[in-house]
Amino acid sequence: MRFLLIILINLAQASLRQRDSCNDQEINNDCSAVCDAEYFNCSKNCENSDCLRKCAEEVIACENSCPCGADCPTGCVDCPEHPLCADECEDAQLNNNDYQICLNAAIYELDFCLKTCPPEIGCHNSCYENYTQMLFLCPCIEQQTTTTTEISTTTTQITPIEPSDVFILVIPYLVDKSYLQSGDGSSQISATINAPDNNYADDAAHALVNGKLHIFGGYYDGTKIARLDDCTLNELTVRLNEERRSGHAALSIENGKKVLICFGPYGDIHKTCEIFNGSTTVSTFAPDWTHKYGGLGLYKNQPTSVGCYEEEHQKAETLSATGWTAIPDHPKRISGHSLVGLENQSLLLIGGEDWGYGGVDQSGIWQLKDENWNKIGELLQADRSGSAIYIGRSVYYFGYESKAIQRLDFNEETEDLQNVAQIRNQPADYYYPVLFQTVPNYCI
């Protein structure tokens, strides 16, 4: 029966792929996820194949009605009445919960800051600067419009942020070695992050929930969840269901509202996954293969993991509403790589240990696209056990063994790899550093 569903969904998706020109691909992905969930709900109560067939028909009708689906081929312009077509950022001050929460937090800080200033205008200005920086991190804020001083067009054309405007907070396994790295490599300044212990981020996985950085598990405490607020890692009362001290991975899902956390160091935890929604953790589908140090990244908007440290396999699996499904094997038996989903739905695999060669670091940059793995480039320095983050049209890869910080630049329109540059080195061999895109001077 799952086979039938897969065929039907593949048919639906094949018809979708013909419409690459559709502008609302992201909304389409969200919509498909809803359809998948409905299918799951529907089929759950089925006892025979007729019922399953009916559910499958419903899922196809559902997919067709999605923006970019058969009934709405060019996206929301064709079906503005579709519930997902309402613009999330239109009147965000009235309608967008995340924006409102973020705005209120910034106003609260500003208010507090102003009231605690001595009667000096410099202090007040500094409060407003900090307020601007906080707002800059809120959803819907048009932060990535070109910031030239020309009073130019009234269009709000969004151009990707330039590397010189990118700042990445890096929290290594020793929290007191945290630093702020600029995307053009020009500056690297130490940052002050407070945490209950200097080993707090050691082997922790990280991901954003509603724009806030969270870290999960790690050697210091395998079930902790902590959130970065105002330069401090605060432990939450909610904990992971499983102890994940190493080898696990975390990935923002559902437009950054939730995080999927999977895998771990040993035993059955290898295969478990759970979802954190900002307040609760719920266990979810287990993959067929263990993916210790196999990472998590989005491929076609679905969480995907590749390879494994322990079993040294090359299996790849992807998670949908109905569970994990096999996708094409990676050409190498691999682990310790970094996975990054691009906007065009493809998945990058960077670096890692090549078990075909006894675990040597590999330099290949691989792309999974249209169910094919291709090597699209080479790192300047082979590496493993690093971390990667996609900002603007660049992937920043912070390597462990070479210490190199390498930037992979992609073409703005086609998202093809254009250049690889080493912009700096990490101050030391920091493995799996926590990365967070932020503003200049954050926590310094």
Ligand SMILES: *[C@@H]1O[C@H](CO)[C@@H](O)[C@H](O)[C@H]1NC(C)=O
């Ligand atoms: C699943 O079914 C239940 C009960 O029939 C319903 O309350 C729930 O909203 C459904 N969920 C989805 C995602 O359709």
Ligand SMILES: *[C@@H]1O[C@H](CO)[C@@H](O)[C@H](O)[C@H]1NC(C)=O
């Ligand atoms: C603004 O933020 C910076 C960095 O967090 C902090 O050092 C500074 O004290 C803040 N300014 C005021 C006036 O609170």
Ligand SMILES: *[C@@H]1O[C@H](CO)[C@@H](O)[C@H](O)[C@H]1NC(C)=O
């Ligand atoms: C998270 O999920 C729990 C349980 O389903 C729910 O009670 C809670 O409201 C959710 N929290 C958020 C922030 O969505």
Ligand SMILES: *[C@@H]1O[C@H](CO)[C@@H](O)[C@H](O)[C@H]1NC(C)=O
């Ligand atoms: C990526 O998507 C854009 C439209 O969003 C399209 O114009 C471009 O050709 C795509 N690039 C690749 C490599 O698929």
